[in-house]
Structures are given as structure tokens and as C-alpha cells.
Amino acid sequence: MSRARTLEQVLAGVHAAAAGRMGLLHLRGPRAIGKSALVGRLCDEVRDEADVLVTTCRSREGFAAARGLFGAETVDALLTAPDEFARRHALNDLVAGRTADRPLVLVLDDAHHCDSATARWLSALARRIPQPRVHVLLVYRCSERVAAQAVFADLTGALDATSVDLGPLDESDVAELLARECGLVPERELVLAALEATAGLPAVTSSWAEKFRVLGTAPDVEAESAAWHLAWLEDQPEPTRAHATAVAVLGSAEPTSAATLAGISPAAAALIRTELTAVGVLTRSGRFRSASLRKRLLDAVGPDELCALRTRGARLLTDEGRGQEEVAELVVTLPALTEAWMTCALRGAARAGSLRPELAISYLRRVLDAVPGDVGTRLELATQLTAVDPSAAVDVYTELLSDVSSPDDRASVAVRCGAVALRAGRGPEAFRLLGGLFADSGSDRFPVIDPDFRAQVGAMALVNGFSSSATVGQAMDLARGITPPRGRAQGGRRLVQQLARAEVLRGESLSTALAHLRSALPAPGGERELWDVFPVTSLHFCGARAEAMTLADEIVAAAEGSDDTQMRKVALAVRAGLAFEAGELFDAERDARAALAIAGHDGDCAAATVLASVLVRRGDVDLTEQLFERMPAPRDPVEYGWALDAKAHWLWNRGDGDSAIEVLLRCGREFDEMGVHNPVLVPWWLHVVTVLVRLGRFSEATEFAERGADAALRWDTPAARGYALYAAGVVTTDVEPLKQAVVELGAAGAQLDEARALVALAVMLMRTGDDKTARKHLRAAMDIAVRCGSTLLANRTHELLTAAGGRMSAVHTSPKDALTAAERRVAALAADGLTNREIAERLYVTIGTVESHLSSAYRKLGAQTRAELAAELE
Known part of the structure; x- marks a missing residue:
């Protein structure tokens, strides 16, 4: 290769020599980097203007290098002089004669092996001959820099010496090589790929180019590069090989530790590192460039020696105060952990939190191999497993429960076990385990326990019990026998929350x-x-819907503020459910999709069931079917009921009324088996009534309407009363219950249910001939349906309105249709650029009212800025 810049420096020295200025150039580089090729190129370049004499220094015998340059017979004839001064003078005369017509270039390869007599003669030559027309080129390996500089210290001091470090091929060299070998002008990406694969090693780069020419694609030469480097290392002095092995053991070439492990000085290690970097063994950061080469180096070391090196290396890193992660990388490779500091290093690294969970788990398992049964390590292992293998974490926690002696510690383990069991889908067995533990607390089997810890165990037991239809009834039985703890300690609050949940599921005492x-x-x-x-x-199910939504908003905001993605995902799914129940389908869909977009499985089922429920209300049969196919299995009774309810509505939309009824009846049967009797939780019975009435099966519908009425008496909320009145009205065709149902459902905030009641009331009025009043109710229902985004209900209402003699354009639903009139006015003014104060003054309202309407508009339209708001309103 050209090595253009380096060659220019050498030629500049030759030209200076021609003018009578002796020059000296130190040409350094790792073995096989192209130093000899450069010397050959030099000979070709200066053949017409200078003589080039080349020798390789191999002997320390006096004037051995000089013999190699000028010929043994010529030099030996001059060395017959009686003293060294005379011998040097004779050599000077030889040079003077050789340089009378042309300058002379003296090249000493492996110059660090040069004999001292030749070195002294060259320094004398520089000082004694006026205007010597000589240029000296000293060529040697980077690792021999100190030795070469020592040999030629006097010569370097006598001349203006220049040094050049010859490294791997650079980008322009590789581009030239590829152009020459492949017959093309390579793109820069191809040149960089070749550099990355070959480290610029001339021989490997040539091989890469040849393979690329044949294959037409970038070849894999890692094995070839590793073989080249390995052969190169085998040809290096022992210190270089030892240092490379030390770096392979430690993982990096930090000067102190790598030098100590290799048994060389830090200064020598720094020089060797420079050479290893130049030749491409190491990266600039001091790590092995090729994992394959590092492995082959370590494989070449005997097992016992490698174990000793790794043990010494780990101790060195510990003594230097290096991070436990670095120490653990070595310790984990040892065949056995024979000392306490080794297990401490692995546990410390796993505990640091910077490792991948899988790596931390492997470290902790190694510790348990050395110290079987250690409780602390098993606890740490279970914690790490929680993130990657929740089911395995449950097994570890379960085993630990029998080994932890302290009641409070045992309670803590039980709570952790319950939390991870939910993620692993093993709620029923966690319920039985924790439920038994809770029942035993205070007994000989599980004696004294902190009251709040006990409450946490009970709360976690109930949460797991409510996570599966198989244990919901048992969980409610357990809850029935628990006396609510007093105070606002965390465990007590959590337990009472679950007791409230049990009451809501039972539906007996509001x-x-x-x-x-x-x-x-x-x-x-x-x-x-x-x-x-x-x-x-x-x-929400107790009728406090506004309070529920406020709390949901606070939880979402808290999760966003703390960057707790799990809490945000679950809170969004819950808020989506509230929005759906209120008939706010746009908000429900937005929150459900946002929850599903967050990584993790917690909340996926709830969000998916809400999304399915929204889609069926819009009549999206195909999208709903696709969602059913990938929907996770429901766990919570409400999720389970919503999933079946969505399936029933989907079947009805497809025209399969009988199958829809069967799914709803299945929901009722399974709720009865669980002991879930709340009429508003999932009003399957009301939907059965509606479908049966539309199919003309009034006697069957009456039975379910009466059942709902009985349940509503026990759970006396506006929603429960509204559902019961609605059912009574459609089965009796009486307008009065329907009128009351509209009022109750409006008070409950159940907008779509209110709209359905309005439609049912209008249908009854049309049967009596009161089309005018029916049209009024249908227009009100249409307004609600469009605002909520229920295309299916809006279309049906539109058909009825037309049949009643009303006029209305075709139905179009979009997010902006969800805005109230006040929200639309405020949003339009904000989109025009008015400030909140200017909007308040224009509309004669308070700034707080403007902020409230704007906040709602932003949420419904999915906008973040006023520019986005304007775009959504176009």
C-alpha cells in the first residue's frame, strides 16, 4: 500500500541528505504491519536519486550492523586499524566516498538489536563529517521502543530525529486497496465495514477484499483475523504475550491491574498496550476487539493456571477498589467459590442493580451452589426472578416461607410471594397459601406478628383470591370473617380496600x-x-362515579410524575373502564390503547376488555373479532364479565341472538357460582332482558327483570334503580318506569344507558301514536350517542327518528362530536389564539371554567398543544 504520508516524510529526509543535512527517522510499528513493504517502496522511489543500503540487525557483535550494510569483506578490511577511533575514521571515509555523487540511505531493520559499535559510529558520523549526505532509517517494533532509544541515544541527540508510528491501514489505504483488488470505487460504508472487520491489518484486509470480490457481499473474517492475531502474539516476546493474557483474563487493559497480573512494570505495559492497539488486538478503550481471539487465548492457558490467574485478578481488582461488577465477572468464571469474599462479590454485583436480571440470577445461583439454602441469597434470587420469570420467583418464595423463622419476616416474604404470583397467573395457589398463613397468625404455627404485617398478608391473600373465578367465592368467605382493622396504616388500608371489594362483589350491603x-x-x-x-x-360501583374518576386521575398523574410505568398502565386501564361505564367511548378507547401500548402484562386484560366493549358499541365486528383472538384470559370478575358481555354484544351485532343470550346466561351462572350478585357490576341480566324483548320472548324476559329488581333493592344506587326500571319498562311496555329510568340513569352518569332508555321510551310512545314526544326523546338520545361515539346506537336512533317523521342528516361520529357545546366554543376560541383570560371575558365566564372546558377538550381530542387542538377542530 502507498502509506503516502509516511513515505513523504522519508523522502523529505532523503532530499535533505542530498543537500548535506544528515537525517534520522525512527519508523515504529507492530510486527507484520507493513514496515518491510514500506522500505521496499522507498527503495523503488529513491533508486534514481540515492543509494539505499538495508540490513536486519541480528547480532550484538561489534560492527555487525555495519557489515550487513556495506558487506562483511569491505568492513572487515577497514577494521584492521589499531583502535576504535581509527576504525570509525575508516568507516567515515567509506561513507564520504559513497556519498560523493549521491546521498546514502542506511536502513537498519530490527534496530533495537543493533550492536553498540555501529550505533556509536553512526553518532560519530553525524558529528565528525561536515555536511554528511546520509539519511538513517531505524525500523523496529513498537514494543522495543525503549531498547532502540537506548541503543541510539547519542545519535538521536546529535540529529533532529523524527519518529513515525506505522499503524494499520487507514480509510484511504483501505479504499485504495478495495479499488485495486475489486475494480470498483467503493462506497464509504463498504470501506468502513472492511476496516471494522479487519482492523486495517494489511494481510487480513487483502483477504477480505478478495472474498468480497468473489462473494459480492461483506465476508465474515473474524476467525481469520483472530488466527492472524494469535499467530502474531505467539511470535512476540514473553512480556507481550503475558500482558495480552492478563487483559484477556481481566477483560480490560487498565495499566495497574493488567501489568501486575502480567508481572511487568506499568510503563512496559503501557508500551505493549499501544502496540496491541495498533495491531488491532485491543480497542482504544483497552478491551479485546475480538471475543473469538480472547477466548482462544484463554483456552490456550491450562485450567489450573487460568483459575489461579482469575483468582489473582479478582483480588487485584478488589484491592484497587474497582466495582463489584468487574470483580464478579472474574469470580463467576471460577470452577468453585472457595472463599467468602468470592460469594460476597457475586451477591454485591447482583444487588448493585446495574446488571441484566439474567446475569444477576446466574451470579446468585452460583452463590447458592457454594452456600446452599442461604436465606438472604434466596430472597435476592426471588427478587431478581420476579422481573424475568415470575413463576420461578413464586417457587423460591414458597420454599422460603418454611425456612424463615421470624414471623414478621415470614409475613414480608408472603406478601412478596403474593405480588409476584399475580404476575405469574398463580393467584389461586397464592390465595390458599396466604389465606392459610393469615388464618394461622397468632397460633402456634405462626405466633406473634405485627398487626399491620398481618393486614398486608390478608390483603394480598384477598387480591390473589379475587384474581381467579375458581377462588372468588372462597375469598369472599374469608373476607366475611375479617374484622376491619382501625387506623390508616398501609396494611390496614389495603385490607379494608379488599373488604370493600368483597362487599361490592356480593352486592348485599351498599x-x-x-x-x-x-x-x-x-x-x-x-x-x-x-x-x-x-x-x-x-x-364507581357504589355510585360515587365523580369521586372515582378524580382518584383515577390522581393515580395516573402520580404514576407519570414518578415514571412508574406499571402503575400508569394499570391506572389507565381502570380509568378506561370508568369512562366506558360513563359512556365516554372516545376517552375509554384512548386510555385503553395507551395502556396496551405500555410494556408489561399488568392491566392488559382490563384494557383489552374495555377496548372490545367500545368497539362493539361502534359496530366494528371485524376489529372486535381480531381483538378477541389476542385478548389475555380475564382474571378479575369484572374483567371476566366485561369480556363475556362484549362477546354477547358482538354476537348480537352479527345477528346471532340465541348465541348472545347463551353467553350472557353463562356469565350469570358463573357469577352465581362465584357468589357475585351485584346488579350493576356487569348487568348481564339487563342485557338478557333487552335481547329477549327484541326477540319477542317477553315471559322469559320478565323473569330476569324481576331478578334484577330484587338485586337493585339491596344495592340502592341510581344505576341499580335505573337498570331495574329500564328492565321493568321494556317487559311491561309501560312508559312510566322508562321515564323514571331516564332520570335515574342520567343521575348515575351512565350516558349510553340513559340514551338506550330514551330510545326505549320513544319506541313505546310511537306505539301509542305520540310521535312528537318520541321525536324529542330520540333527538336527545341521538345527541348522547353521537357525543359518546356509539355509532351503532346513533344509527338505530336515526332509523327510529326517521320512522317517527323526524328529519336529521346522516350520522357521523368523530372525537370532536364528543365535545359539549360549551367545550366546543371554548376550544374554538383557544384554537384562534385567544388566551384563557380573553376567552373568559368573551364568554362572560370565570377563568376556572375556561380551564375546565379546555382540559376536557384536550383529553377528548387527544391534543397536547393549541396548534394540535386547532388541527383536530378543522
Whole structure:
């Protein structure tokens, strides 16, 4: 290759020699980097203007290098002089004669082996001959820099010496090589790929180019490069090989530790590192460039020696105060952990939190191999497993419960076990385990325990029990026998939240559920946690929908502020459910999709069931079917009921009324088996009534309407009363219950149910000939359906309105249709660029009202800025 810049420096020295200025150039580089090729190129370049004499220094015998340059017979004839001064003078005369017509270039390869007599003669030549027309080129390996500089110290001091470090081929060299070998002008990406693969090693780069020419694609030459480097290392002095092995053991070439492990000085290690970097063995950061080469170096070391090196290396890193992760990388490779500091290093690295969970787990398993049964290590292992293998974490926690002696510690392990069991889908067995532990607390089997710890165990037992239809009934039985703890300690609040949940599922005592909830709600303005999603849903089903939505908004905001993605995912899914229940389909879909977009499985089922429920209300049969195919298995009774309800609506939309009824009846049967009797939780019975009436099966519908009415008497909320009145009205064709149902459902905030009641009321009025009043109710229902985004209900209402003699354009639903009139006015003014104060003055309202309407508009339209708001309103 050209090595253009380096060659220019050498030629400049030759030209200076021609003018009578002796020059000296140190040409350094690792073995096989192209030093000899450069010397050959030099001979070709200066053949017409200078003589070039080349020798390789191999002997320390006096004037051996000089013999190699000028010929043994010529030099030996001059060395017959009686003293060294005379011999040098004779050599000077020889040079003077050789340079009379042309300058002379003296090249000493492996110059660090040059004999001292020749070195002294060259320094004398530089000082004694006026205007010597000589240029000296000293060629040697980087690792021999110190030796070469020592040999030629006097010569270097006598001349203006120049040094050149010859490294791997650079980008322009590789580009030239590829152009020459492949007959093309290579793109820069190809040149960089070749450099990355070959480290610029001339021989390997040539091979890469040849393979590329044949294959037409970038070849893999890692094995070839590793073989080249390995052969190169085998040809190096022992210190270089030892240092490379030390770096392979330690993983990096930090000067102190690598030098100590190799048994060389830091200065020598620094020089060797420079050479190893130049030849491409190491990266600039001091790590092995090729994992294959590092492995082959380590494989070449005997097992016992390698174990000793790794042990010494780990101790060195520990003594230097290096991070436990670095120490652990060595310790984990040892065949056996024979000393306490080794297990401490692995546990410390796993505990640091910077390792991948899989790596931390492997470290902890190694510790347990050395110290079987260690409780602390098993706890740490279970914690790490939680992130990557929840089911395995449950097994570890379960085994630990029998080995932890302290009651409070045992309670802590039980709570952790319950939390991870939910993620692993093993709620039923965790419920049985924790439920038994809770029942035993205070007994000989599980003696004294902190009351709040006991409450946490009970709360976690109930959460797991409610996570599967198989154990919901048993969990409610357990809850029935628990006396609510007093105070606002964390465990107590969590337990009471679950007791409220049990009351809501049973649907027997609204007052008891509300009393539990009021005592378990988080303090106003206090921190919000993941557990607070439970009272959100309970508040909603107890009729406190506004309070539930406020708490849900606070949890979402807290999760966003703390960057807790798990809590945000679950809270968004819960808020989506509240929005759906209120008929806010746009908001429900937005939150459900946002929850599903967050990594992790917690909340996926709830979000998916809400999304399916939204899609069926819009009549999206195909999209709903696709969602059913990938929907996770429901766990919570509400999720389970919503999933079946969505399936029933989907079947009805497809025209299969009988199958829809069967799915709804299945929901009722399974709720009965669980002991879930709340009429508003999932009003399957009301949907059965509606479908049966539309199929003309009034007698069957009456039975379910009466059942709902009985349940509503026990759970006396506006929604329960509204559902019961709606059912009674459609089965009796009486307008009065329907009128009351509209009022109750409006008070409950169940907009779509209110719209359905309005439609049913209009149908009854049309049968009596009162089309005018029916049209009024249908227009009100149409407004609600469009605002909520229920295309299916809006289309049906439009058909009925047309049949009643009303006029209305075709139905179009979009997010902006969801805005109220006040929200639309405020949003339009904001989109025009008015400030909140200017909008308030224009509309004669307070700034707080403007902010409230704008906030709602932003949420419904999915906008973040006023520019986005304007775009959504176009």
C-alpha cells in the first residue's frame, strides 16, 4: 500500500541528505504491519536519486550492523586499524566516498538489536563529517521502543530525529486497496465495514477484499483475523504475550491491574498496550476487539493456571477498589467459590442493580451452589426472578416461607410471594397459601406478628383470591370473617380496600361497602400507590362515579410524575373502564390503547376488555373479532364479565341472538357460582332482558327483570334503580318506569344507558301514536350517542327518528362530536389564539371554567398543544 504520508516524510529526509543535512527517522510499528513493504517502496522511489543500503540487525557483535550494510569483506578490511577511533575514521571515509555523487540511505531493520559499535559510529558520523549526505532509517517494533532509544541515544541527540508510528491501514489505504483488488470505487460504508472487520491489518484486509470480490457481499473474517492475531502474539516476546493474557483474563487493559497480573512494570505495559492497539488486538478503550481471539487465548492457558490467574485478578481488582461488577465477572468464571469474599462479590454485583436480571440470577445461583439454602441469597434470587420469570420467583418464595423463622419476616416474604404470583397467573395457589398463613397468625404455627404485617398478608391473600373465578367465592368467605382493622396504616388500608371489594362483589350491603371505602381512601393530597386503583372501581360501583374518576386521575398523574410505568398502565386501564361505564367511548378507547401500548402484562386484560366493549358499541365486528383472538384470559370478575358481555354484544351485532343470550346466561351462572350478585357490576341480566324483548320472548324476559329488581333493592344506587326500571319498562311496555329510568340513569352518569332508555321510551310512545314526544326523546338520545361515539346506537336512533317523521342528516361520529357545546366554543376560541383570560371575558365566564372546558377538550381530542387542538377542530 502507498502509506503516502509516511513515505513523504522519508523522502523529505532523503532530499535533505542530498543537500548535506544528515537525517534520522525512527519508523515504529507492530510486527507484520507493513514496515518491510514500506522500505521496499522507498527503495523503488529513491533508486534514481540515492543509494539505499538495508540490513536486519541480528547480532550484538561489534560492527555487525555495519557489515550487513556495506558487506562483511569491505568492513572487515577497514577494521584492521589499531583502535576504535581509527576504525570509525575508516568507516567515515567509506561513507564520504559513497556519498560523493549521491546521498546514502542506511536502513537498519530490527534496530533495537543493533550492536553498540555501529550505533556509536553512526553518532560519530553525524558529528565528525561536515555536511554528511546520509539519511538513517531505524525500523523496529513498537514494543522495543525503549531498547532502540537506548541503543541510539547519542545519535538521536546529535540529529533532529523524527519518529513515525506505522499503524494499520487507514480509510484511504483501505479504499485504495478495495479499488485495486475489486475494480470498483467503493462506497464509504463498504470501506468502513472492511476496516471494522479487519482492523486495517494489511494481510487480513487483502483477504477480505478478495472474498468480497468473489462473494459480492461483506465476508465474515473474524476467525481469520483472530488466527492472524494469535499467530502474531505467539511470535512476540514473553512480556507481550503475558500482558495480552492478563487483559484477556481481566477483560480490560487498565495499566495497574493488567501489568501486575502480567508481572511487568506499568510503563512496559503501557508500551505493549499501544502496540496491541495498533495491531488491532485491543480497542482504544483497552478491551479485546475480538471475543473469538480472547477466548482462544484463554483456552490456550491450562485450567489450573487460568483459575489461579482469575483468582489473582479478582483480588487485584478488589484491592484497587474497582466495582463489584468487574470483580464478579472474574469470580463467576471460577470452577468453585472457595472463599467468602468470592460469594460476597457475586451477591454485591447482583444487588448493585446495574446488571441484566439474567446475569444477576446466574451470579446468585452460583452463590447458592457454594452456600446452599442461604436465606438472604434466596430472597435476592426471588427478587431478581420476579422481573424475568415470575413463576420461578413464586417457587423460591414458597420454599422460603418454611425456612424463615421470624414471623414478621415470614409475613414480608408472603406478601412478596403474593405480588409476584399475580404476575405469574398463580393467584389461586397464592390465595390458599396466604389465606392459610393469615388464618394461622397468632397460633402456634405462626405466633406473634405485627398487626399491620398481618393486614398486608390478608390483603394480598384477598387480591390473589379475587384474581381467579375458581377462588372468588372462597375469598369472599374469608373476607366475611375479617374484622376491619382501625387506623390508616398501609396494611390496614389495603385490607379494608379488599373488604370493600368483597362487599361490592356480593352486592348485599351498599352502606357497609361505603363505610369500608371511606376509611380506606388515601388522604387528600397524599401519595398515591398502585393499590389505590382498587377503591377506584369500588367507588364507581357504589355510585360515587365523580369521586372515582378524580382518584383515577390522581393515580395516573402520580404514576407519570414518578415514571412508574406499571402503575400508569394499570391506572389507565381502570380509568378506561370508568369512562366506558360513563359512556365516554372516545376517552375509554384512548386510555385503553395507551395502556396496551405500555410494556408489561399488568392491566392488559382490563384494557383489552374495555377496548372490545367500545368497539362493539361502534359496530366494528371485524376489529372486535381480531381483538378477541389476542385478548389475555380475564382474571378479575369484572374483567371476566366485561369480556363475556362484549362477546354477547358482538354476537348480537352479527345477528346471532340465541348465541348472545347463551353467553350472557353463562356469565350469570358463573357469577352465581362465584357468589357475585351485584346488579350493576356487569348487568348481564339487563342485557338478557333487552335481547329477549327484541326477540319477542317477553315471559322469559320478565323473569330476569324481576331478578334484577330484587338485586337493585339491596344495592340502592341510581344505576341499580335505573337498570331495574329500564328492565321493568321494556317487559311491561309501560312508559312510566322508562321515564323514571331516564332520570335515574342520567343521575348515575351512565350516558349510553340513559340514551338506550330514551330510545326505549320513544319506541313505546310511537306505539301509542305520540310521535312528537318520541321525536324529542330520540333527538336527545341521538345527541348522547353521537357525543359518546356509539355509532351503532346513533344509527338505530336515526332509523327510529326517521320512522317517527323526524328529519336529521346522516350520522357521523368523530372525537370532536364528543365535545359539549360549551367545550366546543371554548376550544374554538383557544384554537384562534385567544388566551384563557380573553376567552373568559368573551364568554362572560370565570377563568376556572375556561380551564375546565379546555382540559376536557384536550383529553377528548387527544391534543397536547393549541396548534394540535386547532388541527383536530378543522
